[in-house]
Amino acid sequence: MRQRVYALIDCASFYVSCEKAFAAVLHNRPTVVLSNNDGCIVALDSLAKKIGLKRGQPVFKQQELLRKYDVQVFSSNYTLYQEMSARVMNVVAEFSPRLEVYSIDEGWLDLTDLAVDDLVELGHTIKARVLQYTGIPVRVAIAPTKCLTKIACELIKSNSQYADVLDLTSFAQEQLDKALASIAIEDIWGIGPKYARFLRNYGIDTAKDLRDTDERWIRKHLTVVGARIQTELRGTSCIPLEIKRPPKQQIICSRSFGKEVESEEELQEAVSTYIARAAEKLREQESLCGRISVFIRTNGFDDDAPQYTNEFTIDLLYPTAFTPELIKQALAGLHAMYRPGYRYKKAGVSLSKITPQPVVQPDLFGEISLSEHYRQDHLMAIVDALNRIFGRETLFFAAQGIARNWKMRQFRLSSHYTTRWDELVLVT
Amino acid sequence: MDNDLTNVILLGTVSAGFPSPGDDWREQTLNLHDLVVKHSLSTYFMKISGDSMVGACLHSGDIIVVDRALTASHKKIVVARLGDRFTVKRLWLMHPKMYLRPENPKYQPVEVTHHPDFEIFGVVTYCVQQVR
Numbered sequence: 086m087r088q089r090v091y092a093l094i095d096c097a098s099f100y101v102s103c104e105k106a107f108a109a110v111l112h113n114r115p116t117v118v119l120s121n122n123d124g125c126i127v128a129l130d131s132l133a134k135k136i137g138l139k140r141g142q143p144v145f146k147q148q149e150l151l152r153k154y155d156v157q158v159f160s161s162n163y164t165l166y167q168e169m170s171a172r173v174m175n176v177v178a179e180f181s182p183r184l185e186v187y188s189i190d191e192g193w194l195d196l197t198d199l200a201v202d203d204l205v206e207l208g209h210t211i212k213a214r215v216l217q218y219t220g221i222p223v224r225v226a227i228a229p230t231k232c233l234t235k236i237a238c239e240l241i242k243s244n245s246q247y248a249d250v251l252d253l254t255s256f257a258q259e260q261l262d263k264a265l266a267s268i269a270i271e272d273i274w275g276i277g278p279k280y281a282r283f284l285r286n287y288g289i290d291t292a293k294d295l296r297d298t299d300e301r302w303i304r305k306h307l308t309v310v311g312a313r314i315q316t317e318l319r320g321t322s323c324i325p326l327e328i329k330r331p332p333k334q335q336i337i338c339s340r341s342f343g344k345e346v347e348s349e350e351e352l353q354e355a356v357s358t359y360i361a362r363a364a365e366k367l368r369e370q371e372s373l374c375g376r377i378s379v380f381i382r383t384n385g386f387d388d389d390a391p392q393y394t395n396e397f398t399i400d401l402l403y404p405t406a407f408t409p410e411l412i413k414q415a416l417a418g419l420h421a422m423y424r425p426g427y428r429y430k431k432a433g434v435s436l437s438k439i440t441p442q443p444v445v446q447p448d449l450f451g452e453i454s455l456s457e458h459y460r461q462d463h464l465m466a467i468v469d470a471l472n473r474i475f476g477r478e479t480l481f482f483a484a485q486g487i488a489r490n491w492k493m494r495q496f497r498l499s500s501h502y503t504t505r506w507d508e509l510v511l512v513t
Numbered sequence: 514m515d516n517d518l519t520n521v522i523l524l525g526t527v528s529a530g531f532p533s534p535g536d537d538w539r540e541q542t543l544n545l546h547d548l549v550v551k552h553s554l555s556t557y558f559m560k561i562s563g564d565s566m567v568g569a570c571l572h573s574g575d576i577i578v579v580d581r582a583l584t585a586s587h588k589k590i591v592v593a594r595l596g597d598r599f600t601v602k603r604l605w606l607m608h609p610k611m612y613l614r615p616e617n618p619k620y621q622p623v624e625v626t627h628h629p630d631f632e633i634f635g636v637v638t639y640c641v642q643q644v645r
Binding site: 175 | 554599
């Protein structure tokens, strides 16, 4: 079989890069982006790293450092990041139609069938094009397997000499051995912390060690998943691109509240909002769900407060994606487990028992008529279309509430530069 | 059951009377976005603040269409980052020097030849101005 060629396109400090692309004042200033509810640092640029900040740090513990170096701090502006991600991925897709969007800031491009002699040059062209069109810096890691592109990306991050582009397919065996020996077992894509500890116990400390271990031993102890990673490290591609994602088998939507809430009404609003979002995703993948779980939880970190955590699962009489029905069931579940007198910090919902939406709805139990099914489908299609065209939550369900005091804390949100007329960048 | 189905057929409207002779010549109504956005992936909208470009008919409050895919050249109106702000000016190349020229006698050109903190953001292609 012909050797395949993949390029991993990895956006550098993506959230921060998005902020910097539209705010000239951030140039040459350390910048960080915070997680939901402004809790921890989730993204930071090289300047912020240099003064000692790290990913995952709770922001309230770093106040002094932030002030001392005038660090620019932002809440997560997902609207902006999603838009910029789509732009980056679409620019990348101009180079090859076979693209897997792996996450908001990473994608694989299949370069196998491209008649290109100099892959490094192509990598630099991709990088330059993305930077010019979007202002987002990317790394381009090229290798014969997806797993090796991840390793190439690690090498780029630790060696500035590569200037953000590396082609492992051009490496001689000796060079490749040396490179793989420099990658710790924990940093291999697909090797979780548990397997990493296990492998280290057997003296398998690097990507090279894993590659050269007996494959029967790997298959026995690491199952087929480990065997695949090993095959990929040996240069044979066996994890293909997922260009169209298989439908999810479970859809979860949960979030911590901006401030703790006590009343059932506020929990109802939150649960309804999460259901509405999850149901929208369910319909996006043209599926129905047969089971809903709702959970509520107090703040486990607050030792003085009384604690209460509960989850309620409802099996539906017939599978559906109709938001009002799902909200009704979820709120019944919430009501059954709600206890007054606690300060709730988090709630969430999960939709499961997911099945594809049949072309014609069967009327198995006579619960609702065929015409009612079609009416519901039609209604949801209109709600989704309006929200798609005119923006999120143009239409929403009354149960979601209007004030939403429990909503995510986003004190330092930047403007929606690309999606709202009244929030455009000003130029003088 | 059969009765129910009458509710769901909503594929369009059927009108009685004569068919319009224009039906076969229908085209998509003009959409301004198609005109002003040539490269959707590299085009951004920004808003003018201030009067430095009134000579080029760019007024405060106007929305400009900026394309990052275009190469800036002599006499093009560009958006550039100059230090910690974005500015819109006419790019003036007088070899070997490079200037950003305002279009308002109140302001002076800025030389950016070896400016350490200057970069082009994109080229201005259209301006949307409310005239009433």
